[in-house]
Amino acid sequence: MTKPKETPKVRDPRYPFTAIVGSEDLKLALILNAVSPGVGGVLVRGEKGTAKSTIVRALAALLPPVETVRGCRFSCDPASPDPECPDGPHEAGTGSSRASQPGAVRPARLVELPVGASEDRLAGSLDLERALTEGVKAFEPGLLAAAHRGVLYVDEVNLLHDHLVDLLLDAAALGTCYVEREGVSVRHAARFLLVGTMNPEEGELRPQLLDRFGLTVEVRASREVSQRAEVIRRRLAFEADPVAFAALWDGEERALAARVAEARARVADVVLPDAALRRIATVCAAFEVDGLRADLVTARAAIAHAAWQGRAAVTADDVREAARLALPHRRRRDPFDAPGLDEAKLEDLLNQDPEDPEDGPGGPEGGPGGGSEGGPGEGDSGEGGDGNADADVPQGDAPPSAEPDVPDAGRDVGAPPAGPPAGEDGERRPTASTGAPAEPVAGREQVVAADPARRTRLFTVPGLGAGAPGRRSRAATPLGRVTGARLPQGRPSSLHLRATVEAAAPHQAGRGRNGPGLLLRREDLREAAREGREGNLVLFVVDASGSMAARQRMRAVKSAVLGLLLDAYQRRDKVGLVTFRGARADLVLPPTSSVEAGAARLRDLPTGGRTPLAAGLLRAAEVLRVERLRDPSRRPLLVLVTDGRATSGTVEDAHRAAGLLTGVATVVVDCEGGHVRLGLAGTLARRMGAESVRLDDLTDLAGMVRERRSAA
Incomplete structure (x- = not known):
C-alpha cells in the first residue's frame, strides 16, 4: 500500500503582515514606502518586544516582483540597465550582452544587515578565492548590491558601527556604491528602501543617518487587554503550525499585495495641487x-x-x-x-x-x-536672561552667594551680600521691601534648571586602546583604516592581500609553481593592522553640594556637563553619573549607552548640603573597578566637576581617595569662581596627575568657528 504524497512544508515561513494586530502607523509607513520607494524608508522606534522586526520582515511578501537582467549580480532593470554595471554592458530591453535573453523575474529581496558586519561584507570586496587560485582580479558584491531595488533592513540600527553608517549615508545619498580598495575600483547602483528598528534606551542615531529615513514611527505595546490577548493567541497559533497559520491569511496577503501593486502603478498619475x-x-x-x-x-x-x-x-x-x-x-x-x-x-x-x-x-x-x-513680552528677566526659571525670585533682591559650608574667607570678593538670615529650618525670612520670601539658602535641597548645552573641547584617553569602535580615542580596531601588515597572532582576522602576495612571491619557483595561482603556506599569511577610534566609558563625578548651589554657578555646571554628554553621544561612548552631596555619594546613572538617560538625570539633579569629596572619589573608584571586570577593553575617562572644597571629611581624605584613581585618564573641571581663587581643584588635579580646565574655558570655541565657516 502506497503512502499518500505529503505536501512539502515551507521552511521558516514569515509571519503574515495582515495577521499583525495593532501598529497601524507602522503598517501605513511601510505600505507608503512599498507604494513609492522614493519616500525614503522607515525608522521604527520602540520598546523591546513590540514586534518591530516581525512587521518589517513581513513587508517583503507585499512588494511587487522585480524583473532583472538574467545573470546580472547587481539586479539591473532590463528596461534601463546601468551603463556602468560591473556585469555589463547590457542591452536595453534584453538580458546580458553576452547572450541576449529575456529578463528574469524574482521576488523582491529583504536583505538584513547585521550590526557586526564588516565593511567588505556591506560594500563588497576583491574575490580572494579567485585572486589566489586563478590569479584574476574579480569583484565579490556585498549586501548593498543584493539590496538594490529591494529592502535593506538594519535591526538595532542605532548600534551600527560608524564606518558602516558612513557607507550607508553615501549609498543612500547617491544611489550608488563606490568600492576603492585592494586594487579594485568598482561602482554599481544601490537604490534600496532603508528600514531600521531601534530601542531608544540603547542610544540614539547620528543626526546624519536619522535624517536619511523618510518616515519615523514610535511603536508601543497596547494597553488594551483584548488586543494583547489576540496578539498572544495569534502568535501561539503561528508557532504551533507556521504553514497552516500562513495559509489562513494567504487570501488577505494576496489582496493586500495586489492593492499595493495597483497603488504603485497609479502613483505617477497623482496630482499635487x-x-x-x-x-x-x-x-x-x-x-x-x-x-x-x-x-x-x-x-x-x-x-x-x-x-x-x-x-x-x-x-x-x-x-x-x-x-x-x-x-x-x-x-x-x-x-x-x-x-x-x-x-x-x-x-x-x-x-x-x-x-x-x-x-x-x-x-x-x-x-x-x-x-x-519666547518673546520679551513674556517672562523677560532682563540682564539675567533666566526667563521664567527665575520668576519666583523677587526682582529687588540679589540672589544670595553665601555658602554655609564654606568659611567667609572663601567667599568671592565683590559678591552681593547674603541677604536676610535664614531661620533654623533653612527658609529665608520675608524681605522688608516685598514681604515675599527670598531665595532659599544654598545648603537647602533645590533643583536648578540648566542652560542650553555648549559644545565642549575634545578630551581623549592617551595611548592606543583596543575597545569598542567609537569616535573618541585612538585604538587598534578590526574596523579602522589599514596602517600596515603584521604576522597574525593566531587565526588571521583580516587578510592583507598585498603583503601576503609579497611574502609568498619569492618562494614560488622553489615550491615548484608551474601554472596560474599562488602556492601559499601558513607562514606567508599577513593580516591587516588597523587603527581607528574607540568609544570610552565617560564617568561624570559631579559636586552637587551647597557650595555649588548658587543658582548661576549650578546652571553653568549643568550646561557644561550637558555639553560633555552631547560630546559623548556623538562619539559613541558609554556614560555614568556619580554625584556627591551631604554625607554620601550616589551612583545616579550606572554606566550605559543611553546618553539621554544621563541628560534626564542631570536636569533633575538636586543640590544642597555639605561636600563629601572623598566619598565621591571613592564611589568613582568602585564604579570603575566593577566596570573594568565587566568590560576590560573599554578604557575609562573620568570627568570630575568640582570646586575642590571638602567640607564633609578632610582634604587629606580626599587626596588619599584620589590616589586610588592614579592611572585613570581624568579631567578636573574647576568650578571655582570670583576674583580670588583658592586653587583647590587645581591642587587636586595635580595630585591625580589629571588635566585641569576651568569651567569658563570648557567651550570649544575653535570648533564652533570651524562649523560656522563650513556652514557659510
Missing part, C-alpha cells in the same frame, strides 16, 4: 524643520497616500498623514530631545486657507517681536 503644496510648505516652516528634505519627503508621502487611497489628487487628509510620519524626527534641536509632533498645532495649520498666507514664524504671532512664547 498648489493648495496642497502650500499646506506642506506651511506645516514644515511652522514646525521649524531643518533644510528642505522634510518638505520633499512629506510631498512624496502625501502623493503615495493619495495613491493608496485611490485618489487622483492630494488632499489635506493626505498631507496630515504624511506630516505625522515625516516630521517628528526632524524637529529635534538637540539629540536629547524626544521626537514628537503637536497634532493640535498640525490641525490648526491644515485648517488655514492656503490661498491666504498666514503670518509666518517672523510675524506677529510667532516672531521674536510678538507676545507669544
Whole structure:
C-alpha cells in the first residue's frame, strides 16, 4: 500500500503582515514606502518586544516582483540597465550582452544587515578565492548590491558601527556604491528602501543617518487587554503550525499585495495641487524643520497616500498623514530631545486657507517681536536672561552667594551680600521691601534648571586602546583604516592581500609553481593592522553640594556637563553619573549607552548640603573597578566637576581617595569662581596627575568657528 504524497512544508515561513494586530502607523509607513520607494524608508522606534522586526520582515511578501537582467549580480532593470554595471554592458530591453535573453523575474529581496558586519561584507570586496587560485582580479558584491531595488533592513540600527553608517549615508545619498580598495575600483547602483528598528534606551542615531529615513514611527505595546490577548493567541497559533497559520491569511496577503501593486502603478498619475503644496510648505516652516528634505519627503508621502487611497489628487487628509510620519524626527534641536509632533498645532495649520498666507514664524504671532512664547513680552528677566526659571525670585533682591559650608574667607570678593538670615529650618525670612520670601539658602535641597548645552573641547584617553569602535580615542580596531601588515597572532582576522602576495612571491619557483595561482603556506599569511577610534566609558563625578548651589554657578555646571554628554553621544561612548552631596555619594546613572538617560538625570539633579569629596572619589573608584571586570577593553575617562572644597571629611581624605584613581585618564573641571581663587581643584588635579580646565574655558570655541565657516 502506497503512502499518500505529503505536501512539502515551507521552511521558516514569515509571519503574515495582515495577521499583525495593532501598529497601524507602522503598517501605513511601510505600505507608503512599498507604494513609492522614493519616500525614503522607515525608522521604527520602540520598546523591546513590540514586534518591530516581525512587521518589517513581513513587508517583503507585499512588494511587487522585480524583473532583472538574467545573470546580472547587481539586479539591473532590463528596461534601463546601468551603463556602468560591473556585469555589463547590457542591452536595453534584453538580458546580458553576452547572450541576449529575456529578463528574469524574482521576488523582491529583504536583505538584513547585521550590526557586526564588516565593511567588505556591506560594500563588497576583491574575490580572494579567485585572486589566489586563478590569479584574476574579480569583484565579490556585498549586501548593498543584493539590496538594490529591494529592502535593506538594519535591526538595532542605532548600534551600527560608524564606518558602516558612513557607507550607508553615501549609498543612500547617491544611489550608488563606490568600492576603492585592494586594487579594485568598482561602482554599481544601490537604490534600496532603508528600514531600521531601534530601542531608544540603547542610544540614539547620528543626526546624519536619522535624517536619511523618510518616515519615523514610535511603536508601543497596547494597553488594551483584548488586543494583547489576540496578539498572544495569534502568535501561539503561528508557532504551533507556521504553514497552516500562513495559509489562513494567504487570501488577505494576496489582496493586500495586489492593492499595493495597483497603488504603485497609479502613483505617477497623482496630482499635487498648489493648495496642497502650500499646506506642506506651511506645516514644515511652522514646525521649524531643518533644510528642505522634510518638505520633499512629506510631498512624496502625501502623493503615495493619495495613491493608496485611490485618489487622483492630494488632499489635506493626505498631507496630515504624511506630516505625522515625516516630521517628528526632524524637529529635534538637540539629540536629547524626544521626537514628537503637536497634532493640535498640525490641525490648526491644515485648517488655514492656503490661498491666504498666514503670518509666518517672523510675524506677529510667532516672531521674536510678538507676545507669544519666547518673546520679551513674556517672562523677560532682563540682564539675567533666566526667563521664567527665575520668576519666583523677587526682582529687588540679589540672589544670595553665601555658602554655609564654606568659611567667609572663601567667599568671592565683590559678591552681593547674603541677604536676610535664614531661620533654623533653612527658609529665608520675608524681605522688608516685598514681604515675599527670598531665595532659599544654598545648603537647602533645590533643583536648578540648566542652560542650553555648549559644545565642549575634545578630551581623549592617551595611548592606543583596543575597545569598542567609537569616535573618541585612538585604538587598534578590526574596523579602522589599514596602517600596515603584521604576522597574525593566531587565526588571521583580516587578510592583507598585498603583503601576503609579497611574502609568498619569492618562494614560488622553489615550491615548484608551474601554472596560474599562488602556492601559499601558513607562514606567508599577513593580516591587516588597523587603527581607528574607540568609544570610552565617560564617568561624570559631579559636586552637587551647597557650595555649588548658587543658582548661576549650578546652571553653568549643568550646561557644561550637558555639553560633555552631547560630546559623548556623538562619539559613541558609554556614560555614568556619580554625584556627591551631604554625607554620601550616589551612583545616579550606572554606566550605559543611553546618553539621554544621563541628560534626564542631570536636569533633575538636586543640590544642597555639605561636600563629601572623598566619598565621591571613592564611589568613582568602585564604579570603575566593577566596570573594568565587566568590560576590560573599554578604557575609562573620568570627568570630575568640582570646586575642590571638602567640607564633609578632610582634604587629606580626599587626596588619599584620589590616589586610588592614579592611572585613570581624568579631567578636573574647576568650578571655582570670583576674583580670588583658592586653587583647590587645581591642587587636586595635580595630585591625580589629571588635566585641569576651568569651567569658563570648557567651550570649544575653535570648533564652533570651524562649523560656522563650513556652514557659510
